[in-house]
Amino acid sequence: MGMAVTHAIASGMGGMRAAGDLVARMQISRGMKIDAAKAYVAEKLGVAVADLTDPVIMTEAREDLNLGLLHPHAGSPKCMEAKFNIAELLDIDINCVDKFKQRASIA
């Protein structure tokens, strides 16, 4: 576990504490290199690229945009609900969101 924690603190984007999961989604769905992925996400979120790893700024942005929180409140979008919003905001297909729609007959 020391390896995962070391990289997360030394070099990682912070995951859901910040915008790490969102930047990762652009590499996954569009094959974007890191700088392009960061710029794309920052523009969609309306924040500066430098803010993408700031947990305070990103918590506010995630809450405002319903993208899922590390500590979700009662009634705030969580998990699959948040992924619906992420797919729409980033204008990407998320495989499990598409599957959810098919299975729930809401496609």
Place this chain on the structure above:
Amino acid sequence: MGTILTRYGDGTPVEMSADDIRRDLEEGTADAADRGNIPALDKAELDHLLDIFSSPHRFVGVEPGREVVLTYDGSPIKMLRAQVNVDRLQCLQIYEKLLGADTLEMGHMDYSFKPIKPIVTYEQPLLEQVLSVTTAPVFYGAMPNLGLYSQPDGPFPNPSELIPRGEIEAALESYEAAVEDAVNDIVYVSSAMYESGADAIILDTVGAAGDADFLAGLKATEILREKYPGICIELGMAGEFVLGMHGEMEWEGARLAGMYPHEQVKLAEKAGVTVFGPVCNTNTSESTPWNMARAITFMKACCEAATIPVHVNMGMGVGGMTVNDHPPLDVASRASKAMVEICRLDGL
């Protein structure tokens, strides 16, 4: 300046002078440049590495703005290995909520496609549950692991027994048959997990059994890319050099044996890989500065050749990291910072 605390590749502490570290950095990059026929690190890069290793701080990190995306391999296995008694679903929630993971990776304890195939129908509903209670992208990973296809573990004659007996043709045929079975298993399992909603598939430790293993990874990727045009496939390697266990395996006219990361990534791109994970193995009897300079030289050449995102492997024993179950934070954090800042890569 006094001595600097660093470590050997096995994690053993060692105090070195700045001159000794500079010498190891130069020898490490020269070794990689010579083997890979690639450029050595320049003076500015070696100076930057020396600065990182000379830092008096117990832990260092990248400059703000240089952070990269993290992907993982065998995540649940690491928690089970430590005998933390959580199921894989809770394991991935811990990674997401407590460990700052940018992505999640669900792998089976027996982390190879062949043994997963008969139980994939048990893997699918668990993945579907994981996807319903997490937000970060979820990868499903496993290894081609061609070793499982030869006797006594698999159906084909064992090349390691045939070759010493001089039965070269039979050994080559065995490798070739194993590739076809492995490709079928990789495509079967990956298709099932993608159909269940996985965000991405990881083919991990590709090339562990040599050039035939690498060929299986490339062929499976090609099939999956055609079957699912939108699929994300991360292909992570086993070593910096594709071993010629068969020796004559080719894909798209390119001989696989002997390929280094900057050559491997071009084939990965051609096959349809989305994210490439190159590897450089750690030499336990050399210092971490030597290993880091060597690893960064290979990885930098790979990043410069790549048009797809590159996530350098930096787990135990690769990417300059020490070969130890308990990575020391001093050299591990220096390795993380050095690799990201010099290679301009896309992730780890």
